[in-house]
Amino acid sequence: MRIGKRLLAAVLSLLVPGLGHLLVGRVRRGLYIALGTGVLAGLTVFTAAQRARFPEEVYGLSAQVLLRLGLMAAFVWAALWLVYGALGRAVLRADAEAAELMAQLYTPGFVALGVLFFSLAGPRLLQTVLPADGERLLYGTILLIMGVLLALLWWWAARDAWQTAADAEPGWGGFIALVLVGTLVLGTRIVGIDLPKAIREYRETERILGDIFWPWRAAFDYEATELRATALVQAPCPPDATPPPVNQPQEGQPWVVVEPTCGDLSVRDSKGKLQYGTLLHIRGGGFVPGKIVKIKWENPIGNEFTPRGLGPTEIEVGPDGTFESELYIPDVVIPSFAQGPQIHKLHAVQPGALRFTGQLSREMKLALQAMLESIMIGLMATFTGMLWAVPLSFLAARNLTFTLRTSPQGLVGGVLGLVLGGAVGLQAAGRIADALGGLDAAPVSTAIVHFVLVTGAAVLGFRWLSRGLDALTQRMPPLVTDAVRYIGFALIGAALGWPLGLGYAHGILGIAWDPRDAAAIAPTLARVGAGLGALAWLGLARRWGQQGVVPIGQWIYTITRTILNVVRSIEPLIWGLVGVIWVGLGPFAGFIALTIHTVAALGKLYSEAIESIHPGPIEAVQSTGANRLQTIMFAVLPQVLPHFTAYSLYRWDINVRMSTVIGLVGGGGIGFLLIQWIRQVQYEHAGLAVWLIALTVSTLDFVSATIRKKIV
Amino acid sequence: MLKVEHLTKVYGTGTVALQDVSFEVEDGEFLVIIGLSGSGKSTLLRSINRLIEPTEGRILWNDVDITALDEAGLRRIRREIGFVFQEFNLVERLPVLTNVLTGRLGYVPPWWSLFYYFPAQDRRRALDALEQVGLADRAHHRASELSGGQKQRVGIARALVQNPKMLLADEPVASLDPVLAHSIMGYLERLNQERGITILCSLHYLDLVQRYATRVIGLRNGRLVFEGTGDDIRHMTDEEFKQIYGEEAQRLGG
Ligand SMILES: Nc1ncnc2c1ncn2[C@@H]1O[C@H](COP(=O)(O)OP(=O)(O)OP(=O)(O)O)[C@@H](O)[C@H]1O
Ligand SMILES: [Mg+2]
Numbered sequence: 004m005r006i007g008k009r010l011l012a013a014v015l016s017l018l019v020p021g022l023g024h025l026l027v028g029r030v031r032r033g034l035y036i037a038l039g040t041g042v043l044a045g046l047t048v049f050t051a052a053q054r055a056r057f058p059e060e061v062y063g064l065s066a067q068v069l070l071r072l073g074l075m076a077a078f079v080w081a082a083l084w085l086v087y088g089a090l091g092r093a094v095l096r097a098d099a100e101a102a103e104l105m106a107q108l109y110t111p112g113f114v115a116l117g118v119l120f121f122s123l124a125g126p127r128l129l130q131t132v133l134p135a136d137g138e139r140l141l142y143g144t145i146l147l148i149m150g151v152l153l154a155l156l157w158w159w160a161a162r163d164a165w166q167t168a169a170d171a172e173p174g175w176g177g178f179i180a181l182v183l184v185g186t187l188v189l190g191t192r193i194v195g196i197d198l199p200k201a202i203r204e205y206r207e208t209e210r211i212l213g214d215i216f217w218p219w220r221a222a223f224d225y226e227a228t229e230l231r232a233t234a235l236v237q238a239p240c241p242p243d244a245t246p247p248p249v250n251q252p253q254e255g256q257p258w259v260v261v262e263p264t265c266g267d268l269s270v271r272d273s274k275g276k277l278q279y280g281t282l283l284h285i286r287g288g289g290f291v292p293g294k295i296v297k298i299k300w301e302n303p304i305g306n307e308f309t310p311r312g313l314g315p316t317e318i319e320v321g322p323d324g325t326f327e328s329e330l331y332i333p334d335v336v337i338p339s340f341a342q343g344p345q346i347h348k349l350h351a352v353q354p355g356a357l358r359f360t361g362q363l364s365r366e367m368k369l370a371l372q373a374m375l376e377s378i379m380i381g382l383m384a385t386f387t388g389m390l391w392a393v394p395l396s397f398l399a400a401r402n403l404t405f406t407l408r409t410s411p412q413g414l415v416g417g418v419l420g421l422v423l424g425g426a427v428g429l430q431a432a433g434r435i436a437d438a439l440g441g442l443d444a445a446p447v448s449t450a451i452v453h454f455v456l457v458t459g460a461a462v463l464g465f466r467w468l469s470r471g472l473d474a475l476t477q478r479m480p481p482l483v484t485d486a487v488r489y490i491g492f493a494l495i496g497a498a499l500g501w502p503l504g505l506g507y508a509h510g511i512l513g514i515a516w517d518p519r520d521a522a523a524i525a526p527t528l529a530r531v532g533a534g535l536g537a538l539a540w541l542g543l544a545r546r547w548g549q550q551g552v553v554p555i556g557q558w559i560y561t562i563t564r565t566i567l568n569v570v571r572s573i574e575p576l577i578w579g580l581v582g583v584i585w586v587g588l589g590p591f592a593g594f595i596a597l598t599i600h601t602v603a604a605l606g607k608l609y610s611e612a613i614e615s616i617h618p619g620p621i622e623a624v625q626s627t628g629a630n631r632l633q634t635i636m637f638a639v640l641p642q643v644l645p646h647f648t649a650y651s652l653y654r655w656d657i658n659v660r661m662s663t664v665i666g667l668v669g670g671g672g673i674g675f676l677l678i679q680w681i682r683q684v685q686y687e688h689a690g691l692a693v694w695l696i697a698l699t700v701s702t703l704d705f706v707s708a709t710i711r712k713k714i715v
Numbered sequence: 716m717l718k719v720e721h722l723t724k725v726y727g728t729g730t731v732a733l734q735d736v737s738f739e740v741e742d743g744e745f746l747v748i749i750g751l752s753g754s755g756k757s758t759l760l761r762s763i764n765r766l767i768e769p770t771e772g773r774i775l776w777n778d779v780d781i782t783a784l785d786e787a788g789l790r791r792i793r794r795e796i797g798f799v800f801q802e803f804n805l806v807e808r809l810p811v812l813t814n815v816l817t818g819r820l821g822y823v824p825p826w827w828s829l830f831y832y833f834p835a836q837d838r839r840r841a842l843d844a845l846e847q848v849g850l851a852d853r854a855h856h857r858a859s860e861l862s863g864g865q866k867q868r869v870g871i872a873r874a875l876v877q878n879p880k881m882l883l884a885d886e887p888v889a890s891l892d893p894v895l896a897h898s899i900m901g902y903l904e905r906l907n908q909e910r911g912i913t914i915l916c917s918l919h920y921l922d923l924v925q926r927y928a929t930r931v932i933g934l935r936n937g938r939l940v941f942e943g944t945g946d947d948i949r950h951m952t953d954e955e956f957k958q959i960y961g962e963e964a965q966r967l968g969g
Contacts, residue, residue: 619804622766623870627877628794628821629828630786636828637817641808 009168016164020157023164032167039178040156043185047149050192145192152185211686218690222367228355230290234261236283236347238268238332244344257289259351265344269313269334277312280332287351288325294353296320298328301348302335320353366688370676374663374695377672380593381659387594388601388658389651395602396609397635399563402621403613407556409469411547412484414555415491416472417465424464425457432456485548492544493537500536504529563606571603575661579668593670597658605654612646613639649711656700656707663696716742717763717881717913722772724758724937732758734937736772740915740930742880745907747924748917749941750934756917759934760883763915764796765789776881794821797874797912799884799903803866807859811850811869814858815841818876837876844872848902864895871902882906884916888923896920900927925949 008027016023016033020040024033159177166173190196235247246265252258266281290296298316301307309316314330335347363371397403409417435456436442436449476484508525509518547553578599582592616639624638666674677692717740724733732755740746748756761767763774765781774781781792797818805814819837820828827833833841845851848868853861858869867887874882884903888896904927906912918924924931931948933941 617804619800619802620806622761623798623800623804623873624806624817624820626764626766626793626796626798627818627873628790628792629817630790630820630825632825633820633828636831637809637813637820638806641806644808 009165012168013161013165017157017161020160021164023161024167027164027168029167032163036160036163036178039182040153040160043149043156043182043189044153046186046189047146047153050149050189051146145188148188149185152181152188156181156185214686215690215693218687218694221687221691222364224360224362224364225357226360228358230257230353230355232257232259232287232289232351234259234285234349235264236261236332236349237265237344238280238335238347239344240265240267240281241344247346252286252288255289257287257351257353259285259287259349261285261349266332268332271334277334279313280334283330283332283349285328285330285349285351286325287327288323290320290324290326290351290353291355292320292322292324294320296326297352297354298330299350299352300333300335301350303345303347307350326351366680366685367691370673370688370691370695373666373671373673373676373692374699376590377662377666377674377696378659378699380590380597380662380665380670380672381655384594384597384601384662385651385655385658387598388605388654389647391598391602392605392609393647395563395567395606396613397639398559399567399606399610400613401560402616402618403635403639404556404560404563405554407559408552409555410473410551411488411492411544411553412476413469413473414553415487415495417469417555418491418495419472420464420466420468421461422464423468424460424462427464428457428460429453431460488544488548489541492540496536496538496540496543497533498536500532500534500539501529502532503536504532507532564610567603567606567610570599571607573600575600575665576668579665579670583669588669588671588675590671593662593665593672596665596670597661600661601654601658604657605650608650608654609643609647612643612650616642645714649715652707652711656703659703660700663700716740716775716777717915718773718775719759719763720773720775722759722762722774723770724755724762724767725770732937733762733769733934736934736937736939738932738939738942740913742913743907743911745904745914745927745929745945746916747928747931748915748934749924749931750917754934755937756934757885758937760798760885760915760917763883764793764798766798790821794877795880797877797879797882799867799870799874799882799887801886801889803863803870803890805858805861805866805869805873807857809858810855811845811858811861812838812841812854814869815844815854815872815876818844818873821877840876841872844875845869847875848872864891864899867891867895867899868902871899871906875906879912881913881915884914886917886919889919896923903927921953 012023012026014023015026016036019037021033021035021037024030024036156178159181163173163178234250237244237246240246240263244265246263249262249264250258250260252260262284263281266283269280270278272278285298287296295317296319298310298314298318299307300310310330310333313333315328316330318326318328320326330349332347432453435452436445439445439448439452442449472487476487505525505528508521508528512524512528513521575596578596579593580596581599582595585595586592620638620642621634624634629637662670662672663674663677666672666676667678669675673692673696677689677696680686680689680692719739720737722733722736723731725731736755736759748759750756758767762769763776763781765784769782772782776792776796779788779792781789784792806817813831816833816837819833819841823833823837842851842854845854848871850861850865850868850872853865858866861869870887882903887903888899891899900923903914903916907914916927918927925945925948928945928948930945931941931943932939
């Protein structure tokens with residue numbers, strides 16, 4: 004190739020990495036290079052901006068930051084789309100493969116442009132795109148490294164364009180290495196990895212970790228066997244007061260004598276200096292020789308403390324069991340309502356051995372209770388989830404659902420029947436439930452009546468009217484059939500378009516607009532939506548009218564799968580938040596969260612089990628004249644039952660594990676206790692909870708794995 | 716009487732498996748379908764009870780157009796037509812008796828199946844059918860515990876309890892050894908001769924065709940290329956036979 008073209012390619016790729024490749028017809032390669040370089044450059048800029056915004060290196064993901072990130076991505080996409088779409092089309096008209104790739108780029112490009120457009124619609128949003136005044140970018144070491152790396156990348160892209168322009172096929176090694184190193188460097192910064200800190204601070208953690216790793220002392224109650232003697236002291240000491248009597252030594256039990264029994268408190272003046280009060284002389288006896296006696300002071304309202312800096316508080320007992328010591332009366336803050344002389348207590352305490360009682364501690368009992376609660380949450384959620392997942396999985400199994408079809412007229416009748424049946428069922432269920440006593444008096448029967456009647460009536464309505472209208476129109480002249488189809492489809496389209504229009508007004512325009520303006524335009528947009536929907540469905544009516552069949556099975560499959568996938572991809576913890584907002588703190592919230600996630604997860608697993616069964620028995624049973632229900636009962640269920648059981652057990656084990664965690668967000672069970680204890684810095688008790696969780700989860704893991712192995 | 720008129724099947728992949736196939740089968744005939752692998756035998760048999768939806772053409776069974784039936788009608792027709800599969804297609808986890816009972820599903824109210832319920836009369840009928848194929852003692856074993864030949868006998872018993880007027884058999888003996896093959900074909904012959912059940916059967920083995928067929932049709936690349944009586948086939952030399960059937964034709968004895 005001519006040197007001029009090679010040079011041009013290199014220069015173009017130096018300007019925008021990958022652009023030169025486009026010139027010489029290497030679209031795919033150019034695209035990868037542009038994407039890799041672009042992403043890395045974007046991340047670098049983002050990191051720099053973050054440092055400027057948060058000098059103390061607090062990386063919060065505020066809504067603004069997210070928005071800005073999204074806009075940046077949208078902008079990159081839009082730019083790519085413009086450059087590659089417009090330029091590429093002009094340059095590469097002949098290359099079919101490249102053209103196809105371009106077409107693939109159009110869709111996301113369109114979306115990106117849309118996002119950009121909508122975000123520009125509101126001036127408030129516009130502000131967030133532009134950095135505020137006076138913001139400077141801080142360039143640290145990392146940014147320096149990144150600068151070098153990016154420069155290398157740019158140079159690599161130019162060199163690559165130069166080489167590919169000569170029809171060479173250079174490797175990807177340098178590019179991948181540069182992008183990888185860049186990503187890792189940025190990753191260190193963004194994650195905030197700090198090895199010295201981890202090593203420095205580990206020592207302080209040791210004790211706490213010890214409590215958590217071996218918390219079992221906290222699981223039991225201990226009885227303290229201490230020796231204790233008490234003497235009374237009055238303060239202050241007005242002349243007219245009668246001080247408490249002086250104790251007398253007593254044989255056979257600990258005693259303490261304090262003299263005088265009346266005196267003045269020490270006082271701390273405004274500079275914080277201590278002025279000593281009366282000095283007390285203390286004698287004691289009847290204690291265990293050779294061990295320590297501790298002196299404690301108890302103020303009039305019953306608070307016991309160790310007086311500091313006023314005399315010895317730990318005295319060794321002599322061989323005959325006695326001791327002597329001195330102590331200034333402490334500075335006790337007396338509540339303002341207490342006036343006149345008060346009685347204080349001096350305790351001589353000799354801590355003895357702790358006696359193991361064999362009783363579980365209060366915390367251990369709590370933890371066990373909460374553990375049981377967690378296991379039950381998991382069990383109930385699994386069971387309830389199964390009930391819903393089984394029917395859903397039949398709808399989400401390709402091999403069962405795809406055979407469902409109907410004529411367009413049947414679809415019209417079916418939708419009509421669905422709506423009518425549902426409404427009738429709802430009415431009837433309401434009446435019956437009222438007769439039974441309503442939701443609060445008879446919750447279970449109300450729920451069952453509603454479920455059975457509404458779904459039953461809707462399904463029957465769909466079946467009957469679908470078949471009925473189909474059979475009816477077959478006997479009518481084609482004109483009538485067409486009319487039914489067009490009118491019916493237009494109505495369906497309008498009914499679907501109406502809420503879309505409303506949603507667009509409130510949900511999309513409402514973001515950038517004044518909500519009142521959005522609300523004002525909503526009715527108009529709803530009508531526009533209905534009109535567009537009707538138009539679109541008229542088109543469908545034409546198409547399906549020619550084909551004669553509507554693949555409703557495929558729709559049902561797609562819709563069910565999509566819902567299951569979306570619900571499943573939202574973590575149970577987030578469903579836990581939903582549950583807590585819905586029914587408040589407690590196990591019920593956890594149950595709701597896990598049930599929702601279980602339905603989606605099991606629905607998918609079940610439906611995949613159904614899709615993998617042998618089709619032979621299904622055909623065999625169908626060929627005897629069995630209908631759909633019979634085929635499912637005789638050919639599908641026996642084949643999938645072991646898988647269903649295995650998956651359900653597996654899910655139970657997951658659910659118990661999750662239910663221990665769901666408490667962290669308020670969903671009841673042991674997680675709730677755990678997070679409370681951690682917040683109260685009671686690490687030993689937290690350790691108990693952790694142990695119980697670990698024990699339960701590993702036991703269940705083992706049990707469910709064993710059973711599963713037996714079944715499949 | 717079964718009439719197949721201009722039957723064409725084009726699969727979604729674009730494969731033309733049957734092209735304008737027409738033939739008639741009188742009641743009580745034992746029709747054997749021959750043809751190379753991939754010539755469309757299975758497609759033809761499965762189109763007749765609409766396990767496969769034909770693309771074009773009609774199938775008339777006693778003057779009822781099977782291709783135009785709705786769900787309920789199809790159910791009524793299917794229960795009169797038994798189907799025996801090469802791979803037996805039993806539900807392996809269910810007991811043998813239940814497998815046979817599935818042959819009654821076209822006759823009982825569908826919602827009974829929610830409880831796996833069959834009336835006593837049907838159960839007796841199923842046991843009788845097992846008796847006839849010599850497997851009464853295996854009624855309460857799981858289907859997975861049977862040998863290949865036994866499974867195919869269960870498959871025949873399942874078709875039998877349908878009380879069929881016609882039996883479609885798609886290479887019923889292809890996965891069995893020669894002795895078993897003759898025993899299974901013997902059952903089919905008895906049904907054909909004693910009960911007058913029309914039989915449509917695709918076969919691979921040349922001597923089985925000669926031994927059992929009253930009439931033969933041959934398919935090649937989805938087209939009907941041969942039609943003749945059992946006698947025509949019996950008087951054919953191996954060479955002539957191979958012309959229709961292709962080099963794959965073989966004798967059971969090897
Ligand atoms: N489900 C299907 N989808 C697409 N093509 C198919 C399908 N089933 C069969 N075919 C094709 O249709 C043609 C006829 O197949 P068919 O199974 O009817 O042949 P066959 O005569 O029964 O063969 P064999 O003796 O091997 O069983 C073949 O080319 C096959 O590849
Ligand atoms: Mg076949």
